[in-house]
Amino acid sequence: HTYTSLIKGFFSTGRVFEGLDVWKRMTGEGATPNTVAYNTLIHGLCTNRLKDEAISVFNRMERDGCIPNITTYSTLIDAFGKSEDLAGACEIWNKMISNGCQPNVIAYSCMVNGLCRVHMYDRAYELIKNMSKECPPNALTFNALIKGLCSSGRVEWAMSVFDLMGKLPNTTTFNELLDGLFKANHFDGAFELFKEMERREIEPNLVTYNTMIHGLCQNGWFKEALQIIGKMFVRGTRPDSVTFNTLINAYCQQCDIKNAIKLVDQMKAGKLSVDLATYTTLICGICKWVGLEEGNAWLYKVLDDGILPD
């Protein structure tokens, strides 16, 4: 328990070697890792791009007589899916079945995502259709498919999936569709969906607003973007650095560097982190519209803030 928490902490902050060190210390002290401990290590390795190492831990786990559970399999299916290794994901899936472990809704959702990553949307859809009454798809399962369809420009198809969801769509579902509709230039569809959200009383969140602001600004609807910002304030949703970066980018594109810089000052006043994305956006605009010397001067401000330019 104790070791597992430490391992999770190190891996989730990218401190792979320290995480591995804790694992070695744990096993060295004679503590026998259980399934949860193995799962934590496997997940930590996967999220740090060490899939091969994760697999060898998985094999060692089985050898040492520790029984993988559904979380173990889901973690690996997810990792293979995200790295577009469908064959690998299927291999884990088959192993899961042959070991008598029933897939749950998470395992299915990960597999749907994996299929979408390799553009097998039909098979993803089939998989969802074949899910049983005991294990029906949830919002995240559908969202995985909708995200795949939207990010490949298949928004009509995505909308038809949305229509099949009944009462399942959640805020993320709407966010994915709104983003997809804007990026496919289906503006009327996006506006309609935003209204539909209100009709269904699905709460917009910060991502919803950021998505709307981005979609509106990128297509010249600045007034409407301001209205969205107004709604945010009414609802008490605080803008974050993504909101500001989106607006700074829009101002830079309109060659309005003055207002872009004003926003950076507002961020600092509001104690929001002015991050690398902010500076990259702003310096790009300054170099384009003001001059390289001024851009260069801003580079020093980045360094002063303790941020490493990329």
Place this chain on the structure above:
RNA sequence: CCAUCACAACCUUGGCCCG
């Protein structure tokens, strides 16, 4: 004892790389 509290799945901004 630890079944909301050691483990797994979804969304938005800039850039970079590859194609």
